Amino acid sequence: MSLSSIKSFRVDLDGPVDAAFTRGELVSGRVLLEVRRETRVLSIKVQGRGVATAHWLENRGMNSVYNDYTSRISYFRRRQHLIRDNGELTVLTAGRHEFPFSFQLPEETLVTSFEGKHGSIRYWVKVKLHRPWFTVRKIKKEFTVIEPIDINTPALLAPQAGTKDKMARAWYRNFGQVNVTAKIDRKGYTPGEVIPVFAEFENSTSRSIVPKAYITQTQTFIARGTMKQKRSVVATLCGDIVGARTRETWHGRAIKIPPVGPSILQCRIIKVEYMLKVCVDVPGTSKLCLELPLVIGTIPLHPFGSRTSSVSSQYSVNLEWLRMAIPEQPEPPPEYSAVVSQEEAEQRNGTSVPQPSAADDLSGILERPLQAFVQEFRFRPPPVYCEIDPNPQPLNIRPRCMTC
Structure with missing residues (x-):
């Protein structure tokens, strides 16, 4: 059985590991793809998202029927093509390849990152790798957003x-x-x-x-x-x-x-x-x-x-x-x-x-x-x-x- 042609596939963000961003700032990084041999690629897409989600289940009565309570709010969505699908295949030689990307967070008010039992506010970068005759490879990298609250008001x-x-x-x-x-x-x-x-x-x-x-x-x-x-x-x-x-x-x-x-x-x-x-x-x-x-x-x-x-x-x-x-x-x-x-x-x-x-x-x-x-x-x-x-x-x- 032959090994997969992809040796490593990850996304790195620029700056410190624990860096926090705020509205209007630039989020930048690079997608690192290392292949063992020549690999044909349809496209590579990177997407930045920010979503607030509230979710819980409640059992009403003695039966086993649960009510689903879910709500979502999207704060931003940014998409960028690192390799665009224009109908032709892109051939990557064996070795390491880097694809830089960057997108700007909205100037509008964002909400601070949060994790709770019944909801979360998350921001992430997701990369999708499309190849012919293969399932889509996905990787995800979360980052922290802090909405400033100035107590000097x-x-x-x-x-x-x-x-x-x-x-x-x-x-x-x-x-x-x-x-x-x-x-x-x-x-x-x-x-x-x-x-x-x-x-x-x-x-x-x-x-x-x-x-x-x-x-x-x-x-x-x-x-x-x-x-x-x-x-x-x-x-x-x-x-x-x-x-x-x-x-x-x-x-x-x-x-x-x-x-x-x-x-x-x-x-x-x-x-x-x-x-x-x-x-x-x-x-x-x-x-x-x-x-x-x-x-x-x-x-x-x-x-x-x-x-x-x-x-x-x-x-x-x-x-x-x-x-x-x-x-x-x-x-x-x-x-x-x-x-x-x-x-x-x-x-x-x-x-x-x-x-x-x-x-x-x-x-x-x-x-x-x-x-x-x-x-x-x-x-x-x-x-x-x-x-x-x-x-x-x-x-x-x-x-x-x-x-x-």
């Missing part, structure tokens, strides 16, 4: 604050009221940054409470008018016990953002959103949680500028949070089900799914480029999560003045 530099209270009850008995007020300096952060949390916990009950803070990630997949969500806790912060009828204040307690992927907000079928939840555990009753939205960006806060200067001057007044020790090997974060209050879980389970319509030096954090985080979140496995039916409930937040 007014919307992401705006402070986030809120207040929430709850009456602690058990067996028709009132233990008193718990009030939580929290504020963070801005909405946008980048991986590796430390978020100083300013909060006040007023415990008017007869029992002790335990304040905590969590950074949560919500992945939303949408297909055929239905959505599926995955929620997980990516960082935690535990405060000291607040005794009965006492008050506790956080003067910038630090919670560090791990190397997670940036927020995805521009895709119609896949979204990745983050939230800072400041919660209070009250023994004998349900949890009280206050949510502050976060956006994880890719362009860090500028070290110099009018807004940055005011932030720096504010931190220079109270630097206690910088000296707080963050353990090198923190305990793993809890599952999202441990963060959601009992009332929230009951409300979400009882309603239908809606239709889609610091220990680190700040200077080092701010100067880290985008490429420093690409490798970290690209190959890191996702955190442990639990699956729940989504039904976001509006927060009953009333503004309250607070002295930081």
